[in-house]
Amino acid sequence: MTKSNSARISLLTIAFAAVAATSASAIECNEDFQIVAGHPISTPYCRDNNLAAVARKYGYKVSDSTIRNNPSRKAEICRFIGNDIRVQTACEEVLPGARDTR
Numbered sequence: 001m002t003k004s005n006s007a008r009i010s011l012l013t014i015a016f017a018a019v020a021a022t023s024a025s026a027i028e029c030n031e032d033f034q035i036v037a038g039h040p041i042s043t044p045y046c047r048d049n050n051l052a053a054v055a056r057k058y059g060y061k062v063s064d065s066t067i068r069n070n071p072s073r074k075a076e077i078c079r080f081i082g083n084d085i086r087v088q089t090a091c092e093e094v095l096p097g098a099r100d101t102r
Helices: 003-025 044-057 064-069 071-081 088-092
Strands: 033-036 039-042
Touching: 033 044, 044 064, 044 071, 044 088, 064 071, 071 088
Parallel strands: none
Antiparallel strands: 033 039
16 A cells, blocks of 8 residues: 555545534434434433523523533432423433332
């Protein structure tokens, strides 16, 4: 393999990695649902983003990534706003039995 072929392969690898990173960060959410090929699919990523958005409406200063990466903070917020129907699905993950009606 020549040096020019190696350079081309390296550039292509970098280009594919850049495209993959761009498409990964371009996740489209509609509340709890990720839009995939025009169809809504409930995903933990979008549920956590929605929880953070609702928490901010209640006055909490919390980022989407904090909710995704800090289960303690997520549980704390769910204890206060988990009864809000917009976040019940996301809060079930950290507060098991929250919707148990027994």
